[in-house]
Amino acid sequence: MTLSDRVRLVFAGLCTLDILQLVASYPADNEKVTALDQTVAAGGPATNAAVTAACLGASATLLTAVGRHPLAAGIHADLASSGVKLIDLAADDDGPPSVSSIVVSAGTGNRAVVSTNGAARTLSTPDLSLLAGAQAVQVDGHYPEIAAAVLREARRLGIPTLLDAGSWKPVTPSLLPLLDVVVCSADFRPPGVTDVPAFLAAHGVRWIAISQGPAPILRWTGGDLRPQPVPSTKVVDTLGAGDVLHGALTSAVARRWPLTDDTFAESLDEAAAVASRSCASFGTRAWMRKP
Template identity: 30%
Template sequence: MGEIQGTQTPAHSPRISTVGHAALDHCFAIEQFPAQPTKTPAQAYRMVSGGMAANAAIAAARLGARVGLFGAVGDDEAGQFLARRVHSHGVDCQGLQRVPGATSSISAVVIDANGERQIFNCRGDALRRALPLDVSYLQGSDVVMVDPRWMAGAIVALHWARSAGVLSMLDGDLSPQEDLQTLSALADWSVFSESGLAEFAPGVSVEAGLQQALDAGTQVAVVTLGPRGVRWKRRGDDAVHSIASFAVKAVDTNGAGDVFHAGLALALAQGQDDRAAIRFAAAAAALKCQRTGGVVNGPDRAELDQFLALQS
């Protein structure tokens, strides 16, 4: 694919494999969301790569990891853009399939002046038509991260990680309950968005939802709550732990969850304990929220270390 333009990483850096969704995002910046359907002017527009696995891959590469992305896009223009874009930010894309005749996932992302966003996605059929995941590409991984968008690939990756003794993590964003339950039972860490946990365990408290994930088989259950911080629980520990969010002025929350997952995976791969790793990840997400432009403008490792050093 040509020379990688992203940050180069040393060979001893942790290797993270991300398995799942890559999407082409058309991003529109507006002043505020209208109360009812109407024509709304946008102050800015940009076309970027998106999707949970692709975003996490770019974010992890920016933080200094060696990263491989595994998923599928179509052989359309969107797929060509995605493959070039993700690779240009330092991600190994040899596991990103180009499926003949398939359509890539495309989203419209609308972001208001407070940094909140709405996403409208047409997922396409590339992941559904993808060939099975070749686990030989996962050899050498320190962490395997999956999302629920490519269930076949995620299940294979999680089974491989468990048999190989490699740390695994689920990005538990909003998805069908059955899919989240299947993957959570196989992952060492199940890291849910608030809406994802509510879908996984509807009608119960956050604490009960985390416990349900542990009962299903995961080792550590986490939920990110935006400005209300992060809560988590580990198997065998009766306590539900929490950290507060970092006080920042959010201008664009799009991709913050993906940056959190990338930061958490890197911190765990480098041996940080639960609290330190989650704090590291939360700081990375907070820095992302202060910047527009998606995960490509997320923090690098030096920026994140400096930010953490300034916190009390």
């Protein structure tokens, strides 16, 4: 693949410094345990999606907030080694970056997460000319003003737009009319809504799916939901699997745009295969180094 063959993708959203520790079992109150393994990497929905896309051969640009605190050096180094172009909208911020402390149970692959979401940071306005030539844009709903600005400009340029809808956010209703593809988790629940796909379709979204972990993805066809099985795998760690799904999906959609029912189904299958593979190793990076 030459540089000219790579799809150009832009991701906008949260970036954290993820500190992950693998334990035999979760500690009880006032108990200390020794970790079996640990890893430190940049994280957050849009960030993990951008790293995934870069791993799959795309040219990935990330708009986010990192700052110049000493801890930010680790984020810069990780993203650079992952091939992601970082545009830091909080480059002059002296405060520490958002940090996620994550404990993963070796027995189940489940995790406990304590994090901050960066909501208090002041961001500069991005130069939206960077969207020229992009083949898809994905946002995660963090930093709402940035998400809205990026989606509006992408829509003006005719670039397909995607949302990682992991959970309902107050900004979500204002973003939906600007979106082509929304894949939401089973935890995504608009207030008072029982039929999520119909709700999204009523707001103008055409390509909709619901991810359910190891259960089949539910793909909206415009009239009903059709299940798409996901590959089974021996689960070691589920952290970031949804982010990986969205990064792989953004790349797949960009290569198949404009979508049909068949190519949307193909894109979901491709993304699910990558996300399942990511669950077979500890952390959000090890799967990328495996053949």
